[in-house]
Structure formats: structure tokens, C-alpha cells
Amino acid sequence: MKLAELTNYLESLAPLAYQEDYDNAGLIVGRSDKEVHQALISLDCTEAVVDEAIATGCQVIISHHPIVFKGLKKFNGRTYVERVVEKAIKHDLAIYAIHTNLDNVTGGVNSKICEMLGLKNTRILAPKNGLLKKLVTYVPVNDAGKVKNALFAAGAGDIGNYSECSFGTEGTGTFKGNDSTNPYVGEPCIRHHEPELRIETVYPANIESKILMALVLAHPYEEVAYDLYTLTNQHNQTGSGMIGEVDMALSEDDFLHLLKKNMQTGVIKHTELRGRDVKKVAVCGGAGGFLLKQAIAAGADVFVTADYKYHEFFDADGKIVIADIGHFESEQFTQQLLFEIIQKKFATFAVRLTTINTNPVKYFI
Numbered sequence: 001m002k003l004a005e006l007t008n009y010l011e012s013l014a015p016l017a018y019q020e021d022y023d024n025a026g027l028i029v030g031r032s033d034k035e036v037h038q039a040l041i042s043l044d045c046t047e048a049v050v051d052e053a054i055a056t057g058c059q060v061i062i063s064h065h066p067i068v069f070k071g072l073k074k075f076n077g078r079t080y081v082e083r084v085v086e087k088a089i090k091h092d093l094a095i096y097a098i099h100t101n102l103d104n105v106t107g108g109v110n111s112k113i114c115e116m117l118g119l120k121n122t123r124i125l126a127p128k129n130g131l132l133k134k135l136v137t138y139v140p141v142n143d144a145g146k147v148k149n150a151l152f153a154a155g156a157g158d159i160g161n162y163s164e165c166s167f168g169t170e171g172t173g174t175f176k177g178n179d180s181t182n183p184y185v186g187e188p189c190i191r192h193h194e195p196e197l198r199i200e201t202v203y204p205a206n207i208e209s210k211i212l213m214a215l216v217l218a219h220p221y222e223e224v225a226y227d228l229y230t231l232t233n234q235h236n237q238t239g240s241g242m243i244g245e246v247d248m249a250l251s252e253d254d255f256l257h258l259l260k261k262n263m264q265t266g267v268i269k270h271t272e273l274r275g276r277d278v279k280k281v282a283v284c285g286g287a288g289g290f291l292l293k294q295a296i297a298a299g300a301d302v303f304v305t306a307d308y309k310y311h312e313f314f315d316a317d318g319k320i321v322i323a324d325i326g327h328f329e330s331e332q333f334t335q336q337l338l339f340e341i342i343q344k345k346f347a348t349f350a351v352r353l354t355t356i357n358t359n360p361v362k363y364f365i
């Protein structure tokens with residue numbers, strides 16, 4: 001298939017618009033119309049991973065971390081970043097990154113961590129604002145069903161686990177076309193009164209053009225009347241970190257054992273134990289220290305994340321146990337997640353997991 005088919009699907013689950021400002025997720029090297037038969041999944045796109053992709057006949061590497069974050073000005077092979085890009089281009093190998101956009105969605109990096117820890121009743125820890133918009137449009141009553149169907153099919157009307165959400169009120173619309181119009185109902189140059197349904201529905205702002213195209217195509221009028229509203233609502237399926245509950249409360253010791261085993265981490269750095277059972281657990285793959293306040297406010301007993309610095313550990317302040325399991329360790333099952341996502345959707349497309357442990361941090365035990 002074309003690479004675009006694969007990346008469009010990934011972006012339907014983790015839209016690029018949901019990545020953080022500093023990020024560089026998306027197609028980094030290669031063309032979207034490139035033919036691909038096999039993808040290699042990795043957490044990091046190192047030189048060794050590029051070599052593995054070439055050796056195993058892959059046409060694209062799907063990595064969690066983008067190999068390029070900042071602008072590259074020279075291509076002299078002096079840094080590993082330049083060498084990776086150079087080698088990928090030489091071998092016609094595409095590199096695609098699905099990073100903070102996958103961190104920020106339900107079903108992404110943090111859902112996978114929750115799954116590995118067996119957490120239940122999970123939700124996004126810090127949902128984002130400003131990602132939702134509202135469409136109001138006015139449709140002749142008899143055409144309302146068709147327009148609603150088109151809007152829902154385009155992605156409008158999703159609220160949590162509910163789809164096809166809308167509200168309708170009947171009223172009367174008026175319009176008068178000039179002499180160059182050919183109105184769907186009524187006559188040009190005469191004011192017409194039409195029973196209409198005012199339809200209201202929500203949609204993610206990043207798919208606005210798709211929603212409007214669906215509206216215009218399905219709506220019978222020559223000129224479609226609609227209003228777009230910016231909402232300040234939280235988008236509960238999108239944001240940082242997650243929180244969930246263990247099935248049965250565990251002692252802190254038992255939880256740390258479970259954490260070490262299930263996340264396959266050799267060592268956990270943690271703050272002082274509080275002598276309390278663990279029921280609620282907040283998680284954030286990678287550097288999640290910025291979520292500590294939300295984790296405490298949500299009543300988490302433990303906050304599982306990575307990249308904590310010495311002074312930041314003090315911020316636990318007896319209110320929570322911070323457990324730093326390592327950046328690679330916290331995100332390593334993202335590889336498995338991507339593998340499952342692609343295999344489920346494209347059953348006949350070959351996808352392989354890297355055999356290389358790209359963790360740059362080694363432990364001397």
C-alpha cells in the first residue's frame with residue numbers, strides 16, 4: 001500500500017494536531033506516496049534500527065520518538081541524527097514518528113501502561129481544553145436526517161463513549177435569493193419561509209474542513225447557513241497522563257513488585273513510602289513530572305513516570321509516592337501497542353518489532 005494509507009490511519013487515532021508544540025511527529029523522511037510492504041516498529045530510530053530495517057527489507061520505520069527535533073543545517077554525518085537521516089535517504093527508507101500525539105490520546109502510550117499494570121476505570125489525567133468546536137446549521141426538516149448522517153460519518157457528534165450526539169430544534173428559516181439564484185425551495189426574489197431544523201453538534205477542531213465539506217455536500221441549499229463556535233470544554237479523551245485503579249488495594253511494597261515485574265524494569269527510583277495501601281495509580285510515559293499536581297489532586301497513591309530529577313522528588317512531600325521507572329522502560333510497550341494497532345487494521349501488511357534495545361541508559365548492577 002501507499003505509505004499515506006498507513007500514516008493516515010495512525011493519524012486518525014493520534015491526530016498530528018494533538019502533538020505538543022516542541023514535538024516533530026509525522027513523516028520525517030520519505031514520501032507519502034511511497035509503496036510500502038513492511039514496517040519496522042521501534043521506540044527510537046537509531047542507526048542500528050535503520051540498519052535492521054534495511055537488513056530485513058522494511059520500507060518504513062515507525063518510531064515513537066522523532067529522530068529529528070530541531071532544524072538540521074548540515075548533513076556531514078557528524079551526529080547520529082545526521083547519519084540516520086543520510087542513511088535512510090540513501091536506502092529509500094521512510095521514517096515516521098508518532099510521539100506526543102500518541103501520548104495524548106485514549107488508547108495511546110498511557111493506556112498501554114495502564115493495561116500492563118491492570119488498571120481499571122482509567123481516564124486521562126489532564127484533559128486538554130480548546131480542541132472541540134461546535135457546529136450549528138439549519139436544514140429543511142425533511143433533509144435533516146441525511147445531513148446528520150453526513151456530519152456523523154465525517155466525525156462529528158462524539159462525546160466520550162457516545163457517538164451521533166446532536167440536538168435539534170424546529171423553527172422557521174427565511175431567505176430571498178436574487179435573480180441569479182436557483183433555490184431548492186421557493187422562488188427567486190420572493191421571501192420564502194421554510195420549516196427547518198436547527199442542528200447542533202460537536203467535533204474536534206482538527207477535522208473542521210472535513211466536517212464543513214460533508215455539510216456542504218449533504219445540505220440541499222445553494223448557500224448553506226451555519227455557525228462555528230469555539231468551545232472551552234475539556235476534551236476528555238485527549239490530554240496528558242492517565243489515572244486508574246488497581247483491582248484490589250495493594251500494599252506499597254506489593255505494588256512496586258508488580259510495577260517492576262509488569263513494566264520489566266530493573267530498578268525503580270521512588271520517594272518515601274507512606275505506609276498506605278495503593279488503590280489509585282497515575283501514570284505518564286516518559287518525562288511526566290509536570291503532572292505531579294494533577295496526580296495528587298486526583299487522589300493517586302502512586303505516580304508512575306520517568307525522568308525525575310533529584311530536587312523534583314522532594315515535591316512528593318508525603319502526599320504521593322513518585323515511582324521513576326526509567327524513560328525507556330515506561331514507554332517500551334508502545335512498540336507492542338503500535339504493532340497491535342497496525343496488525344489489527346492491515347491484516348496482510350507485514351509489521352515487525354525491532355529486536356534492538358535502544359535504551360541509551362545502561363545500569364551497572
Ligand SMILES: [Zn+2]
Pocket residue numbers: 065285286287327331
Ligand atoms: Zn519518550
